[in-house]
Amino acid sequence: MKKLRWGFIGCGEVTEIKSGPAFSEVNGSEVVAVMSRQEQRARSYAERHNIKKWYTDAQELIDDPDVNAVYVATPPSSHATFAIMAMRAGKPVYVEKPLAANYEDCVRINRVSEETGMPCFVAYYRRYMPYFLKVREIIDEGIIGNIVSVQIRFAVPPREVDYAEDGQLPWRLQPDIAGGGYFYDMAPHQLDLLQHFFGVITEARGICANRGHLYGVEDTVSACFQFEGGLPGSGSWSFVAYESAREDRIEVIGDKGMICFSVFDFQPIRLHTAEGSQVIEIPNPKYVQYPIIKNVCEHLQGIGNCNSTSVSATLTNWAMDRILGKF
Numbered sequence: 001m002k003k004l005r006w007g008f009i010g011c012g013e014v015t016e017i018k019s020g021p022a023f024s025e026v027n028g029s030e031v032v033a034v035m036s037r038q039e040q041r042a043r044s045y046a047e048r049h050n051i052k053k054w055y056t057d058a059q060e061l062i063d064d065p066d067v068n069a070v071y072v073a074t075p076p077s078s079h080a081t082f083a084i085m086a087m088r089a090g091k092p093v094y095v096e097k098p099l100a101a102n103y104e105d106c107v108r109i110n111r112v113s114e115e116t117g118m119p120c121f122v123a124y125y126r127r128y129m130p131y132f133l134k135v136r137e138i139i140d141e142g143i144i145g146n147i148v149s150v151q152i153r154f155a156v157p158p159r160e161v162d163y164a165e166d167g168q169l170p171w172r173l174q175p176d177i178a179g180g181g182y183f184y185d186m187a188p189h190q191l192d193l194l195q196h197f198f199g200v201i202t203e204a205r206g207i208c209a210n211r212g213h214l215y216g217v218e219d220t221v222s223a224c225f226q227f228e229g230g231l232p233g234s235g236s237w238s239f240v241a242y243e244s245a246r247e248d249r250i251e252v253i254g255d256k257g258m259i260c261f262s263v264f265d266f267q268p269i270r271l272h273t274a275e276g277s278q279v280i281e282i283p284n285p286k287y288v289q290y291p292i293i294k295n296v297c298e299h300l301q302g303i304g305n306c307n308s309t310s311v312s313a314t315l316t317n318w319a320m321d322r323i324l325g326k327f
Contacts, residue, residue: 004297007033007067009058009082010074011045014096019073019123020049022290026297035061058082062089069300072096076184077177080105083310087118094121094296098188099313101179103321106314113310121296121306122313124192126263128291131282135252135261135269136197144273145256150198152190152235154263155247162214162239173215179317180324181217182239183208187323190235190250190263192308192316197252199228200315206323212240223323 006023008015011034023031033053036042046054055061062070062085070086072079072095080100083093099122100106113120126132138144161170171177172185195201206223210216221237238245248262257273269280285291298304321327 002028002301004029004069004300005032005066006030006069006071007035007061007064008071008073009035009061010072010096011036011041012073015045015071015073018125018287019071019289019293022287022293023071023297025287025290026294028301029293029297032066033061033064059085062086062091067091069094075171075177076101076179080109083109083120084112087112087116087120090116090118092119092121092300094123094293095310095313096123097192097313098122098179098184098317098320099310100317101175101177101184102326103314103317106310106317109310110314119299120310121292121299122308122310123289123292124189124196124308124313124316125289125292126189126193127196127308128295129284129288130291131261131266131269131284132193134280134282135259138259138269138271139197139252143257143271144252144254144259147198147231147252147254149251149253150194150231150233151251151253152187152194152233152237153247153249153251154186154190154236155238155241155245157243157246158212158214158240162212169215173217175217180320181215181219183218183221183237183324184320186264187221187235187237187320188316191319192313193263194233194250195227195312195315195319196307198231198233201225201233201319202228204319204322206325208324211238214240218324221323225319225323 034046034051035055039056042054070091070093072082086093204225208218209220211220219239223235225233248265252259260270271278295306299306
């Protein structure tokens, strides 16, 4: 597939500032159509981004002969439906994370991908960002020695929209749409990245609570997990913390040092060894999804390989569902 002509299903905020423009910056790739159920949104997005076609029906976009690859950028509950529609139409798919709202839908996507031979990639874009490539380089080179423990600490205050008095909570707090609360939206980036570094999580359990009573789903999660090689890990997440407790930190502890980094704030990487402490600053690309989108495109063009697939993403959904006690 030399020339990629993408159709977007969904044109929300993520496509505006993180992903959308990157598709047209990759050689041999362009966006030819966009779809939203809201006609005004679809038309406006197409006009602002110089996209030739817009639709209000996903099937029409998928059936468009000018579209030969599909980007699914809708809330998680519809990922499986649109990804499967596209693959059955013979078109590869790039899906926003998490892959689906539950583990079972991920399995369905994988089954159809195998049946049709159509690849399905997932937007765990941090795997390909220079910041996290540096973290992995430090780990893989043994600079901090044998890894003995991994810890995630994440805490943020409530968002203004969490106080909605009219009951109109954001979709990320509606489990039938999002799969859970903010944990299901934020934690997959952290868990996918750690599995990319250390292998598959084979055991996971968690304790979930609602401590702020602002909405119905969990706002506080504590978890422990273990990777396939026996490495233990733990995590704590709070989405109703006091401002002074705000934290976005992963610590990878080795027997010769420690590395600390953030997943969302991109604070400078901090490396601690017997030789002292080092602060490492790595700038982000203009569009944070550009590195992975370039990788996906090159995979489809036969000149590269993208390992952020529906299979690897399913492992992250499994871990999250275990932590939340879904099964």
